[in-house]
Amino acid sequence: MPGPRLAAKDVQKAFGATLALAGVSFAIEPGRVHALIGENGAGKSTLMSILAGATVPDAGELTLDGAAFRPHTPEAARRAGVAMVHQELSLCPHLSVEENITLGDEPARFGFVQRAEMRRRAVAALGRVSAASTRLSADARVGDLPPSAQQLVEIARALALPKCRVLILDEPTSSLGAGDVDQLFSVIRSVCAEGMAVIYISHFLEEIHRIADDFTVLRDGETVGTGALGDVTTGAIVEMMVGRTVAQLFPRSPRTAGEVVIAAKDVTGAVNPQGVSFVLRRGEVLGLAGLVGSGRTELLRCLFGLDGMKKGELRVLGISGFRAPPLRIAQGVGFLSEDRKGEGLATTLSLAENLTLSRTRSLGPAGIVLPRRRAAAAQKWMRALAIRARGADQPVGELSGGNQQKVALARLLHQDADVYLLDEPTRGIDVGSKAQIYELIDGLAAAGKAVLVVSSYLPELLGICDRIAVMRRGHLGPARPAAELDERAVLMEATGA
Amino acid sequence: MSDGGARPPDGEHEKAGLGDVAAANSATWAGWKSRTLAVPWFGPLAALALVYLLFALLVPDTFARSTNLVTMARQTVVVGIASVGMTMVIVAGGIDLSVGSSVALATVVIARALNAGAGTFMAVTMGIAVCALAGVLVGAAIAFGRITPFVISLGAMTILRGTAKGLAREQKIDADARGLDGLLGVLPADKRWMVFPPGVWLFAVIAALFVAILRYTRFGRHVFAIGSNERTARLCGIRVEAVKIGVYAISGLLAGVAGVMEFATLTVGDPTDSVGLELEVIAAAVIGGASLLGGEGSVIGSVVGASLMTVIKTGSTHLGLPNWVEEVVTGGIIVTAVALDRLRHRRP
Numbered sequence: 093m094p095g096p097r098l099a100a101k102d103v104q105k106a107f108g109a110t111l112a113l114a115g116v117s118f119a120i121e122p123g124r125v126h127a128l129i130g131e132n133g134a135g136k137s138t139l140m141s142i143l144a145g146a147t148v149p150d151a152g153e154l155t156l157d158g159a160a161f162r163p164h165t166p167e168a169a170r171r172a173g174v175a176m177v178h179q180e181l182s183l184c185p186h187l188s189v190e191e192n193i194t195l196g197d198e199p200a201r202f203g204f205v206q207r208a209e210m211r212r213r214a215v216a217a218l219g220r221v222s223a224a225s226t227r228l229s230a231d232a233r234v235g236d237l238p239p240s241a242q243q244l245v246e247i248a249r250a251l252a253l254p255k256c257r258v259l260i261l262d263e264p265t266s267s268l269g270a271g272d273v274d275q276l277f278s279v280i281r282s283v284c285a286e287g288m289a290v291i292y293i294s295h296f297l298e299e300i301h302r303i304a305d306d307f308t309v310l311r312d313g314e315t316v317g318t319g320a321l322g323d324v325t326t327g328a329i330v331e332m333m334v335g336r337t338v339a340q341l342f343p344r345s346p347r348t349a350g351e352v353v354i355a356a357k358d359v360t361g362a363v364n365p366q367g368v369s370f371v372l373r374r375g376e377v378l379g380l381a382g383l384v385g386s387g388r389t390e391l392l393r394c395l396f397g398l399d400g401m402k403k404g405e406l407r408v409l410g411i412s413g414f415r416a417p418p419l420r421i422a423q424g425v426g427f428l429s430e431d432r433k434g435e436g437l438a439t440t441l442s443l444a445e446n447l448t449l450s451r452t453r454s455l456g457p458a459g460i461v462l463p464r465r466r467a468a469a470a471q472k473w474m475r476a477l478a479i480r481a482r483g484a485d486q487p488v489g490e491l492s493g494g495n496q497q498k499v500a501l502a503r504l505l506h507q508d509a510d511v512y513l514l515d516e517p518t519r520g521i522d523v524g525s526k527a528q529i530y531e532l533i534d535g536l537a538a539a540g541k542a543v544l545v546v547s548s549y550l551p552e553l554l555g556i557c558d559r560i561a562v563m564r565r566g567h568l569g570p571a572r573p574a575a576e577l578d579e580r581a582v583l584m585e586a587t588g589a
Numbered sequence: 590m591s592d593g594g595a596r597p598p599d600g601e602h603e604k605a606g607l608g609d610v611a612a613a614n615s616a617t618w619a620g621w622k623s624r625t626l627a628v629p630w631f632g633p634l635a636a637l638a639l640v641y642l643l644f645a646l647l648v649p650d651t652f653a654r655s656t657n658l659v660t661m662a663r664q665t666v667v668v669g670i671a672s673v674g675m676t677m678v679i680v681a682g683g684i685d686l687s688v689g690s691s692v693a694l695a696t697v698v699i700a701r702a703l704n705a706g707a708g709t710f711m712a713v714t715m716g717i718a719v720c721a722l723a724g725v726l727v728g729a730a731i732a733f734g735r736i737t738p739f740v741i742s743l744g745a746m747t748i749l750r751g752t753a754k755g756l757a758r759e760q761k762i763d764a765d766a767r768g769l770d771g772l773l774g775v776l777p778a779d780k781r782w783m784v785f786p787p788g789v790w791l792f793a794v795i796a797a798l799f800v801a802i803l804r805y806t807r808f809g810r811h812v813f814a815i816g817s818n819e820r821t822a823r824l825c826g827i828r829v830e831a832v833k834i835g836v837y838a839i840s841g842l843l844a845g846v847a848g849v850m851e852f853a854t855l856t857v858g859d860p861t862d863s864v865g866l867e868l869e870v871i872a873a874a875v876i877g878g879a880s881l882l883g884g885e886g887s888v889i890g891s892v893v894g895a896s897l898m899t900v901i902k903t904g905s906t907h908l909g910l911p912n913w914v915e916e917v918v919t920g921g922i923i924v925t926a927v928a929l930d931r932l933r934h935r936r937p
Contacts, residue, residue, distance in 0.1 A: 438814055439817070440884045441817045449810075449821070450826050452807045459807050
């Protein structure tokens, strides 16, 4: 048997006094998908940036097809045939698909771009990532494409590298709906069949079981387990990740459904939602399932006043009609955005500032904000939610994803909301933080708050919700008790199968 | 709210106390150093001190005199006051290119009002009000028209310049200053105790006021939030449009006040005055640590930036250096300031 495609032996890296990687070893075989698993802060990002050439390790050995692999620049890593597709896509939205695919390596003669050759290469690469029926146009402007198509372009760009041997996918499904995930997986399988080695990073363990052949679990910068996925259970992997058993991921305190806080009848927005009716009561968690783009987010934004409402009847906490966010906040409605960096948080501002931004009135007399009171309020929630930060004045952009999400959620708690509209509350965060957020949501419902959750992660919805309604193409189905549903039933309703 | 949903999970306690480490640091040299470096205007202030000392050593007999300090303070007032407003605009993620034209318009309005027999107070109020109104209109166009601030204020720059010229019939308007010249003039013997002329003191009061507004008021914090991430601000119930209009209104108003100071120095209404002043004002804010991407900047920094430019100008004159040297040096300082600010941000 030939040696591994990419192997790491005792790789170490320290940043100042912190040891980011304390000794990582693994071997990745050609033609197989290798899942890299670990909580945020486990060292995955450091490892990825070493493989991608952005960081140079302090010690240890990396080999690519038996030869030493020590890229000092991202350019060198790509030239050696190791291509990375980042979680946040790095395409130029104003350029066409073919220009993006050949970016940095444009075929040229005397400095003039050779369009025909560019087209040939782009089409060849696109052919490997999309079935003939759904083939992407090489002319399309990338900014006009949906996220799932942009991701395929990014993968095509990696494959267009002359010697691409290792493809690294970082959280590739975090912004995809179920149908797009299937498409992505078939692309991954087909490039594997060509002999590519794929490193697959994801928080979704079910997904890893579906697509990956081998796994490596990192914890605190060390390899704590590696091998074939067929030999282990999901439970065993979770235990490796967190270093303790997650006995009860979805806690459920006794909840009693109370008065109706949101009554929507035939609510219709600009495009989505279309004629949506439902009620939300105190003391319950209502889940909205559905594909990405089915209109769940737009419904939440409409309830909160961020997106317009064209027609329908809406009654929120005793006030009828469409209202703007300032009034909704005053009423006690809190909204958590799905887009943490783009909308949810002002990343250059401090943790305390972000946490208190929607209710500064309590932080001083008439129009004044006293920094000391702001810090005290923030510290209270930092303790309650175990937010890990240097202090309340640390810029929120420096925190890990899980801690950022906790800050965004703590803002709603500080706001003292009664109705929580949560859009993908656990997207892209580690298992430990997820467990804390589930516990928090359960506590809110038990305390008589009303929670409306949108999530693309079905086990989560089934685990935390009392009732679930499925949205499809802007229309909302009836809300049914979560106990009567399973993943299959929800998925069938969401896809219209 | 009830704490029903917020129990700290087990196993997290030891990590939750990281803030204490920072607190313990505060008493040490390292703590002092990191906190000083965290102050955005510390670098520019150090640069100001250095440049001042340099010139004081090179031309000790003229530059280092205390009277020169007063002169330099007087020369900083116009750019300084305008830069306070500009800081707010830039922090909110905008830009206001109409400042120079506003200053010229204010001098014309004041001169015409005085010539028409208005009292000093009335004339000054009119000059400031016209500029503030222009600011409101610019702000409204930016907030509701959803057109980039650069384009709107570029248009306003030309419109206001044209208005000033029209109002002045394309010539300078001589006017009796009626005491306004005292704002920045040499102090009479019986007022020597003031050390600086009243205009400089007014500048100091305005700067202090806006330091407090930006730091301690809801309005000020909303300005930072909008500049850092406008969508987040909207999400948090901030009335983004109202805040933006307020910001440009303040910038216009302060440009009007700067115009009063300019009139106090010129004692004529000059529609062709202060061409390109807005770039000096923006430079002052940028030297002082304001980011043109929004969300960052400080009034103290901008005042330091404005002072730094005056010191370089005056020092070069005292040294007998030609004007072009001073311009090259000022440009170099702008670029260096931004580069150093980047380095500061890279610090872990």
